[in-house]
Amino acid sequence: MSDGLPLEVFLKSFLAPLVAGGELVIGPPFRPSDLERWELELGVLGDSDETDRIAAARARVARLILPRAERIELSVDDLRLAVVLHAAMALAHPEVAGWSFSRARKRIVSACRRMLGTVAPATDRATLVARHSLLARLAEVERIDTRVAWWTGSATFRGQAPPPRLLRWQAVRRVRQQRVPQALDEVLTDDGRMLVAGVLRTSPLTALLRAAELAPLLALDWRGAEGVLRDQELARAVAYEWLGDHGGDATVRRLTLAARAWAEAIGRVPSDVLKTVTAFLVHLGGLVALGESGMTELDGPSALVAKVVAAEAPVSVGLREATTPTPSGPSKQLPPAPPIASGGALFFLVPTLVGEVAPALAMPPGLADDAKSARRWAAHRAQVKEQGGIDEGRLASLQASLRAALG
């Protein structure tokens, strides 16, 4: 248990590496009383090497989205989110995994959930970008587990260096070392995953930009994303990030997840939010068509569409993942529903579905004026119709739900 640890130390050992890279020093979780003291210290904290380093790293992240981003100062909410993240990782510390700490762990989770409840939602552009600059690299966090085997036994050291004595006389004792990097979702406990998901939910921009990488921690959810999608610069950043790897696996995964989340959002989000999300997905489809307008055979099949259709992740309408924290623990897993169409083909079916309900959303404005892009757009629809393995009955059902949701 840390006792009276200065804020400067926390910034240096945890928050600075979280945004700028380095070693996240995970010790015992901090108590709410520590957080209260740090919040007071934060008000009188002057410029230091750590705050400058953190601000510079956050500015680098922000400028990738907003070219004229200003310096982002550390806020109380940032501090609370960092403390919760620290606690989530501390819960995975091998030395607190025993049964004797079970009650203490529950208290920690409870305290962290209360802290999360006090964090203001990010709705405006500045807050969204600031929150993202704090959590942008969360998906990169990993733990190096070292397995050391010698002639009479073995030991695994999780996020810790093995003691030097185990590494002596390596030839005689036939010492073998194996370093295995573990992603954050593999490291965290269930409680820890729940807390990290809660933290990520406070940053919709991060959840969208890193949708593919953070998928094991947080299912893509369009709730709360309207603040991002209604801001042109942020929406543009998301669109380019999603399509930026030129039809790579990440793009396929993102489009598949996006279509799946869109189908799940029907009837669960307000109609205006649903319209915003639908327009964004249609816009993405338009960008794909525009990107392929330089092809020689404008009516030929698209490699990206073929990849998305052949993606492994099925579209499961009505299935909610058990990542929403509930007081009673993880919610019950539902059996996966049969897919409406193969892989992520639903993404390219969105304009067709919307066309009969809200014709204005069926095609990006201006796309019809560009003959080449319009031909690619039509070719995509035709290719999906041919290869998509569409369940027409379920598609009609989804369209009826969409009609009811959009009014």
Place this chain on the structure above:
Amino acid sequence: MLERVTVGQTRFAMPGIAPDSRGIAIGKHGLCLFPTLEGVVGWLRLYADEDSLDEILPTAKLTRLATPLGGRALALTIPAGSSYVLDRAARCAKLAGGQTFTGTSRHFVRYRDERSPYGYDVVDLGGGGAGGELVLHGEESSGGYHPAGDLDLAQLILRLSLRRVPGGERLDGEGRARLLLTVAPGLAHGLIRYLVRNRVDAEVTQVVREKRSAFAKPGELDSYLLVRVADLPERLLAGLRGVPGVSILRPILEHVAVQVGYAHPVQLASCASLFDRGKLFLFLGDPERLDELAGPFTFSAADRLLPLSLPDTPALERTQARAAPAEPDPIGIPVRLVPTLAAPRRVVATLVGWDEASRLKKLVYALPPILLRGHQVAATERGLLLVCQPSVDIVPLGTLMTEAAPGLLIPLGMDLVPRVATEVIAAALAYKLGAPGGGSRITVFPHDGSPFFVPTSALAPLERRAVAEIPIAEAPLQPVAIAADGPGIEIKNVDVGAFSLWGYSVKVAKPKS
């Protein structure tokens, strides 16, 4: 005394005036009264800028007037075609310091002004100036004038001195498209050679005029060469400017030309009727004169006047040579270079040795891009062959080469012997080298060493070759993720001890508003 004409007034005390379509009282003529001749010239300059003098010059008359008290004035009478013409004339006259009247025969009344937009009428026709042959009714009084002789308006315009135009010597491409040169007889051949060598399209004719010199006998004629050039390059124009005996003129009309750098005070284009179409009028500023050359003129191509060099071999020897064709000896005369005093051809290329290549590089740095633009270069074992476009000067380095025949370069000041037609040499070279594969070639006869040829496809623009090869490595593309780069983030668990969570407080943090 005058009274103002009112709207719709049709009856006037003044004889010979009537309202026009706008209701303005005008007579058949307008009369501009000037105190001096400068005023008349000023009026002509102003009016010619605005409208054509051709419309009024046939009937315009400039009269010298005298008052009973001995005063002098000049009256320019112009036809009053409409009040618009008189309005323009009155405005110009006011600027030139004159007054405008209108009338038909003897009596002229002041033309309209701002105070009386419809003109003026006289109150008492016999109030003043009764004794004059010409009575001008002014605002305050009427005055009589006696004509004291007429002045020829055309001669007045033609006798005006040209005025120098600062910067007028520099002509743009359109101005240099067609020029006339007057060349003194002694300079004729040199100038023609200069023009032909520089590939200027020139035509010449001999013109004759009466000598105007105090030392000349009456009726003694003077002749000079008139050269008509097209698209004279700027550098040639600059070179010819200021050469004694050579005047450069720019045509204003088809049969009127003014010396470059000068301008006639009056727009000559607006008074074309003054110039007889059968003559050529050359306005010269330096020396100041007007040459009226009687036509018609027939121009001949300038290159026909170039001196021709005859072969040295006597005709008899040539006859004998032809008489003994039995020898099976093929044409064994080696083609070689000899110095020549013939008119030099235009320099079209230069062969820069590799020892001078560094100078060429330095020169390339110093030359403006426009000079580099017309050059092509080919790098050969024998040096750098630099070829220029017809309108571009060659870089003054290396051995300057002229074109003896199309595609055949020889050093400047040299000629090829035997002096057969260059086409024959070119054909012999083509026979020797065979048909060029994939394009033409340039054959070079250098001073030293054997001749060589360069395919024209090997020529590259100098400005492109001047840029050394820039090592540019391809930067591998990397998808930019919206995440800051930097070192990886790794969890490092530190020792926490067996009682690390002992006494963990669940004190709730106060929510911040």
